[in-house]
Amino acid sequence: MQKIEKITLSTNFPIGPVNVYLLYGKKITLIDAGVKTKQAWKELNEGLHKMGLTIFEIEQIVITHHHDDHIGLLEWILEIISVPVYAHKNTQTYLQDEDYMYWSHIFFKNLLYEFGLSNKAAREWSFLKSKRELLTNLRVTKELKEGDVIPNLPEWRIIETQGHSQDHISLYCAKDRILICGDHVIDDIHVGLFLDAPFPGEKRAKPLLQYINNLKKCLSFPVEITYSGHGTDIYDLESIVNAQLRRTEKRATRLKNTLSKGEKTGLDIIKDMYPDRYENLIVTFVLEITSLLDLLIERNEVIAKKRNGIYLYRLIE
Numbered sequence: 603m604q605k606i607e608k609i610t611l612s613t614n615f616p617i618g619p620v621n622v623y624l625l626y627g628k629k630i631t632l633i634d635a636g637v638k639t640k641q642a643w644k645e646l647n648e649g650l651h652k653m654g655l656t657i658f659e660i661e662q663i664v665i666t667h668h669h670d671d672h673i674g675l676l677e678w679i680l681e682i683i684s685v686p687v688y689a690h691k692n693t694q695t696y697l698q699d700e701d702y703m704y705w706s707h708i709f710f711k712n713l714l715y716e717f718g719l720s721n722k723a724a725r726e727w728s729f730l731k732s733k734r735e736l737l738t739n740l741r742v743t744k745e746l747k748e749g750d751v752i753p754n755l756p757e758w759r760i761i762e763t764q765g766h767s768q769d770h771i772s773l774y775c776a777k778d779r780i781l782i783c784g785d786h787v788i789d790d791i792h793v794g795l796f797l798d799a800p801f802p803g804e805k806r807a808k809p810l811l812q813y814i815n816n817l818k819k820c821l822s823f824p825v826e827i828t829y830s831g832h833g834t835d836i837y838d839l840e841s842i843v844n845a846q847l848r849r850t851e852k853r854a855t856r857l858k859n860t861l862s863k864g865e866k867t868g869l870d871i872i873k874d875m876y877p878d879r880y881e882n883l884i885v886t887f888v889l890e891i892t893s894l895l896d897l898l899i900e901r902n903e904v905i906a907k908k909r910n911g912i913y914l915y916r917l918i919e
């Protein structure tokens with residue numbers, strides 16, 4: 603049986619604490635790296651200490667995706683130890699490339715404007731969405747893709763699980779039926795989908811369509827225990843996945859009910875569905891509704907038409 607240990611690190615995010623894992627393969631491997639706070643740093647060091655380890659014993663790192671609650675301490679760790687880092691091929695660009703950050707700003711500005719936000723609001727929100735502290739000392743040693751065996755963990759393969767982000771990977775051990783799934787599946791929590799800007803010249807992803815396919819993909823492997831990026835260990839992956847799919851269908855039905863009152867811009871859909879909640883979280887809701895609309899358009903239940911640069915959505919009778 604694979605030896606795996608979990609360290610839970612506090613965050614200041616609404617989702618609560620984040621889990622990082624230690625895998626004892628041919629090399630001691632850290633999976634993910636919490637948030638960049640002194641508290642999380644202290645908790646990571648204390649967690650390692652309890653296992654009889656220190657930061658210096660970590661021999662390699664795998665990152666499940668580039669979100670701040672999974673890469674936060676990477677910079678501080680890499681300042682102390684120089685070890686290989688493995689991640690999806692997009693991760694380094696998302697974390698490090700200033701041109702991508704600028705491109706992302708333009709992409710979201712257009713997306714938000716087409717969704718019905720004013721020019722000024724689209725510019726301000728897209729700036730906030732794209733801006734990040736670049737992680738200058740990260741060098742992804744090897745990019746991991748679907749089916750790759752993880753270096754020094756010969757029993758572990760990569761399963762690409764895009765949806766929550768466009769660089770999301772999970773780790774699977776067939777022999778012991780273990781899945782380490784990052785934020786792909788979280789017990790009892792609706793997993794949000796965060797659209798990432800495509801690279802110049804490429805089309806944007808449809809994260810909900812990817813996400814549903816990748817949820818089903820994970821059910822096609824035998825899994826006895828799933829270690830998630832947040833919350834408790836999962837012993838019944840199928841019921842957790844089905845609950846997530848049911849929540850998605852419920853939201854899609856609510857969206858269709860909103861459109862049954864007539865044609866609407868994306869912003870009008872949000873105002874109708876979340877009248878008291880949307881203002882401070884507008885980007886989160888835009889991404890949620892965009893991905894639901896992708897699904898309903900794919901199913902031929904909704905049609906989008908552009909008028910004066912802004913999309914109008916209506917139900918197909």
Ligand SMILES: [Zn+2]
Nearest residue numbers: 669671785831
């Ligand atoms: Zn997370």
